[in-house]
Amino acid sequence: MGAQKKRAAAAAAAARVSEDPDDLARQPLQAILLADSFTTKFRPITLERPKVLLPLVNVPMINYTLAWLEAAGVAEVFVFCCAHSKQVIDYLENSEWFSQPNFTVKTIESHNIISAGDALRLIYEQNVIHGDFVLISGDTVSNMSLTQALQEHKERKKKDNNAVMTMIIKKSKPSPITRQSRLGTDELFMAIDPNTKQLLYYEDKADHSKGTICLDKMLLAENPSISLHNDKQDCYIDICSPEVLSLFTDNFDYQHLRRHFVKGLLLDDIMGYKIFTHEIHSSYAARIDNYRSYDIVSKDIIQRWTYPYVPDVKFCGNRATKLERRGMYRALEIEQSRSAQVGSFTVIGYGTKIGSNSKISDSVIGEGCTIGSNVLIEGSYIWDNVIIEDGCELRHVIVCDGVIMKAGAVLKPGVVLSFKVVIGERFVVPAYSKVSLLQQPTVHDSDEELEYADNSSGTVEFSSIQGTADQSNGEMTSESSEAHKPKLGTGGVGYIWSICEGGQEEEWRHSVAPIPEDKLTELSEAMDDDQELVTQDRTALSTSGELISDSNASEGDDNEDSKDDSVYFEKEVEATFLRAVEENVKVDHVILEVNSLRLSYNMTSADCAGAVFYSMMKLAIKTPHSSASELQQNTANIITTWQKLLKSYLLEIDEEIEIILKFEEMCLESAKEFSPLFARILHILYDKDILQEDAILRWADEKEGADESDKVFVRQSEKFIQWLREASEEED
Amino acid sequence: MQFDDQGRVNKSKKRAVFNQPEAKNRVELFRHLPQYEHGSQLTDLESKFLELDSMHPAVYKVGVQYLAGDVTGGNARCIAMLRAFQEVINDYSTPPGKTLVRDLTAKISSYVSFLIECRPLSMSMGNAIRFQKSRIAKLPLTLSETEAKAALCNDIDRFINEKIILADKVIVRHAATKVRDGDVLLTYGSSCVVEMILLYAHELGKQFRVVVVDSRPKHEGQALLRRLLAKGLSCTYTHINAVSYIMHEVTRVFLGASSVLSNGTTYSRVGTACVAMVAHAFRVPVLICCEAYKFHERVQLDSICSNELGDSNDIARVPGRPDVNSMDNRTNEKNLQFLNLMYDATPSEYVSMIITDYGMIPPTSVPVIVREYRREYLLI
Secondary structure, eight states: OOHHHHHHHHHHHHHHHHHHHHHHHHOOOEEESSOSSSTTTTTGGGTTOOOSSSSEEEEEHHHHHHHHHHEEEEEEEEEEBBBHHHHHHHHHSSSGGGGGOOEEEEEOOOSSSOOOOHHHHHHHHHOOOOOOOOEEEEEEEEOOOOOOOHHHHHHHHHHTTEEEEEEEEEEOOTTTTOOOOOOSOOOEEEEOOOOTEEEEEEEEEOOOTTTOOOOOHHHHOOOOOEEEEEEEEEEEEEEEEHHHEEEEEEEETTTIIIIIIHHHHHHOTTTTEEEEEESSSSSSSEESSHHHHHHHHHHHHHHHTTTTSSTSOOOOOOOOHHHHETEEESSSSSOOOOTTTEEESEEEEEEETEHHHTTEESOOOOOOOOOOTTTTSSOOEOOOOOOOOOOEESSOHHHHOTTTEOOEEEOTTOOOOOOOOOOOOTTTTTTEEESSOOOOOOOOOHHHHHHHHHHHHHHHHHHHHHHHHOOHHHHHHHHHHHTGGGGSSTBBBBBBEOOOOHHHHHHHHHSSSSSOOOHHHHHHOOOOHHHHHHHHHHHHHHHHHHHHHHHTTOOOHHHHHHHHHHHHHHHHHHHHHHHHHTTTHHHHHHHHHHHHHHHTTTOOHHHHHHHHHHHHHHHHHHOOSSSSHHHHHHHHHHHHHHHHHHHOOOSSSHHHHHHHHHHHHHHHOOOGGGGHHHHHHHHHHHHTTTSSSSHHHHHHHHTTTTTTTGHHHHHTTHHHHHHHHHHHHOOO | OOOHHHHHHHHHHOOOSSOOOBBSSSOOGTTTTTTTOOOOOHHHHHTTTTTTTOOOOHHHHHHHHHHHSOSSSSSHHHHHHHHHHHHHHHHHHOOOTOHHHHHHHHHHHHHHHHHHHHSSSOOHHHHHHHHHHHHHHHHOTSOOOOHHHHHHHHHHHHIIIIIIIHHHHHHHHHHTTTTTTTTEEEEOOOHHHHHHHHHHHHHHHHHEEEEEOOTTEEEEEEEHHHOOOOOOOOEEEEGGGGGHHHGGOOSEEEEOOSSOOOOOOEEEEHHHHHHHHHHHHOOOOEEEEEOOOGEEEEOOSSSSSSOBBHHHHHOOOTTGGGGGGGGGTTTOOOOOOOOBBBBBEGHHHHHHOOEEEEEEEEEGGGHHHHHHHHHHHHOO
8 A cells, every 4th residue: 555655656756757847837836844953953952942943033943934935935835843843833823824825834744753864755755745846944044035046946957857956055164273164064065067056076074184175086077177165155955856855765865965865966976966056145044053053143133134034124923123223123111221231233022121230242132031230141142031130141152941040140151051940149150061951861972873863862852841841840840959959059950961972172163152262273273283294294195106106116115105004004903993892893893894904004914913902902001090900900801802803813823923022012112001011911812812822932032132122021921931831841 | 737638638648658548428527637448558558568668667567556456545656656766766877978867857757657647646646756856856966876876765765664654653653542442433445544543552452343434436445344353353344325324323533545735625535525524514523644745735625626537437337246237338328427536625624633643733734734844855
């Protein structure tokens, strides 16, 4: 039954494709709005409320997107709801969007969807899209006109049936220091054919450490000209042909719109589908991807780059606001003390009270807030019904609905307070911390799959909380306050989330707070160093390049080159090994991985054995230990666990000797802590059958003629060697 | 020279170094000013590079820079010209049978007329040339040629250092005392002295905001804005159409000047008068920042008698906006004349104070400076 249905849908799609293009042109424009970002960047706020309903300058984000879609001439919008779908649907039902003439909004609800790809597959199955459509997520703010882009898209489509998508881009230069765009997203590299505007290459996760990007050389061979951009911003507004949906269905592994779909299409040269770009110049388009873009887009709205979607123009869901000089927006019925200073680029919502001597600048204050006296608010986003008592200080923070800040509390830059958190008196919340009434979900690895799964579990978590929260809010808060009293000062309620994803180091990148000065200087210094490295690398490369072309190259150079290689190889093996330890990868898999490394670096198995042994010892020394005996214990444990790995490379006696030599070298140079334990660890290795007595004896014999300084370890293990010799003699 | 006098124009054309086609539709009121067809001169001049034996390469270079608009601004143009003359003097050797004093003066005059062809002189440049010629004329006859050349080069160096660079520093010191915490300073276009003042006041740690008012077609304010923002000043950028709106919040207006005339009139980038008048109407003090070497004893009541006309295409065309370029192909229509004035005159009653290297003076004191200053530079 299901299969039949699918076949019918596929047939319908085929029929749609073969339709006359003129018919397509007459069809009303449709749009798919994904009301879920399928990421966790806005946590902890998104645990309680979907991202599209978060207020952006006092208006839920989805309203900006819907208002733009309406203005751009879209006739029908399918809002796809996943996480917190009930809230989204309830909101839309209560808003005016369902009662607009010439603009229909329909919702599609699903709970078990974990990615944009799944969502599009589901929509395809429902068979509601009949022509070209706009694909957008519900957190996009734009005021561009679609006419031209749509026209271009249709004309291309007429000529070339494979032109399935037009991507909207806008010029925006990333900062050379932080390597991220103004909106806090990663630096984006795109290769575009300057004549046809075809997108040829898309990379948003370029490896900065090497300072290079790799283009397929076929790109250069096939196209007469390519312009490579890193000064474009992806607006995440796509005009798609209906084939896009079937493509998602055909390739069931496509999850992410860019990472899988766009890159997949660009790489796939069998079907020959093409993506084109349309650059906008004077109009605005940006997607809110993280806290930094939330901050930047809010400022753009206040500074009227998004006109007509500005606070003082009524578009949907915003109350009448008056624009005063220097970008000050004031709603009606505000109680403001005479001595309060409200500075430039500030929005103050309906019914908010501001006490005396308070200073507010560059901030957005929601509706019904109460701000005491001597409060300082700078560059912050304060949502509705927040109570801020006297003498608080807030700099570059986000404060959600219903938060209470007791007198004298201080929020350092980058803090996010989720719904209904209470901050105790004179409590200082450290920079970049996130506070929520909900406890932090258990730490997951930030792997793609897991991230999605994580999100859906967020839904479940939410629904369970909503059940209780509505009726027994008081109960819950009292309960959690008891459990975590000391964490947020006296009377504080909520949990401070520990920073997990990316760690503290990366927190500043996506935070609402501006990037601190010292970070910038640090980064620019690091960048200078990098550049030096790169130039050094280049010179190294050029010499090796010569070597390849010149077969008569001197022996010495060649050795140097292979030495370089072996250093890299060792590092790679070490990284592989450490990852294996952390993630509990099976030994067989590690062996496979190391083998592939060995092939790619053209190493012998002796090298492998050395490298693996080296990484094991490295791990042992890194494991915390207080005394030599403890270190020995650690080493023994590691050797026991991983002996299979090591043994798989010990095919002959030469490899075993290599290990001893390696160990000797380590004891002398990188890991001197081992030197007193040399003999004992040698014994362990012998016990575990890793080293045969022959190997040890041969090593001892080899060392016989060496310098005194080289014989330190032979001496140390003299007893052991002696014992071995005797044992073998006895056997004889 | 009056360009509506046909006879004299023809005569000067014969002497001209390169062809300057005159504009077809000249603005009637400004017939006395040179009105050329823009666009072709640069290539024409470049093509004649090898034919111009008499032209010193340094002068030629400066001329091309003027024509192409690479060197703009009173001080920059003046310094470029003086540096070129320095090279001329260094390379100069008196031809047999001639005296240095006469021959060099004639040579410089011919160079100056070439520079005028490239772009009309600013008054500051006129002053500098006058100074240069008087130094040559006053050379003691006892000096040998090398000594005379060294003396002249030294004079030019002193002029640049004392009258331009040091003068700017003094002006910046004076003007910074007029910047207070909480001020909102408005400036129009891009004046290098005003820029230095703003940066210096910022360095002193004064808390103020800058409003940069700009205008088409040159958008000089954008470059200034970029430099101010790079130094971390808080700026507002607007166009001159909005000056009456923004003046409301301004506490002080700082303007540069191309020249200050002896009746106190300020001759400056077109639009300055408008800004000054609006500021006057809003009771906002207008401070003109101008080095004393730009003062001139001439009296001018309007901006018609003496002015410079720019390329009419600049105002006909809106770059980057293909949707509003309806004027593009109308430049040759008979009953349409484009007027792109470069300067205007601000009457002295709209100026509160002139900040110069001799201190801060009211516009009525300009003649005193002109008189004193003249005596001084004759003494150098």
